Amino acid sequence: MYCPDCGTSNDNALPQCQKCGKPLPVLSQIPSPSDDSVVSTIIPYKNPYALIAYYLGVFSLIPCLGILLGIxxxxxxxxxxxxxxxxxxxKGRVHALVGVWVGGIFGFGYLILTILLMLFSAGMFGMSRR
Ligand SMILES: [Zn+2]
Structure with missing residues (x-):
């Protein structure tokens, strides 16, 4: 490829011009995933709902507290x-989905478990009084 600065023909593999040292355009413009999109895929800071949902979903694994956090x-x-x-x-779709699924399963799971335990203990209480 030709250097846009001095017109020297350079090997395509070279990152910069052999003669003047200027970065060659095509290679310097390789669509490198912009840092912003990479970061916002890993941490969707632009989608606070998804981010909070994700972390609450993770913490909903904690019994008892999980009911509130999960829901x-x-x-x-x-x-x-x-x-x-x-x-x-x-972004943040994946994080939001993790929040929905993990939070939903554990939040409602613990809730149902708690209700069942309450019903069970209430039943036991009722039977012992009989
Ligand atoms: Zn050059």
Whole structure:
């Protein structure tokens, strides 16, 4: 390729011009994933709902506390999903989905478990009184 600065023909593999040392255009313009999109894929800071849903979902693994955290993660995850749909550049779809699924399963799972335990202990209590 030809250097745009001095016109020297350079090997395509060279990152810069042999003669003047200027970076060669095509190679310097290789669509490197912009740092911003990489970061916002790993940490969707532009989609706070998804980010919070993700972490609440992770923390919803904690019993008892998980009921509150999980259901909050579930709701925020749904918000994060619709936010990601409206703002594709904000990313966070995966994080929101993790929040919805993990938060939903553990939040509602612990909730159902607690209700069952309460019903069970209430039943035991009722039977012991009989
Ligand atoms: Zn040059």
């Amino acid at each position: 909050t993660a579930f709701i925020l995850g749904i918000k994060g999903l619709s936010y990601a749909r409206e703002h594709p550049e904000a």
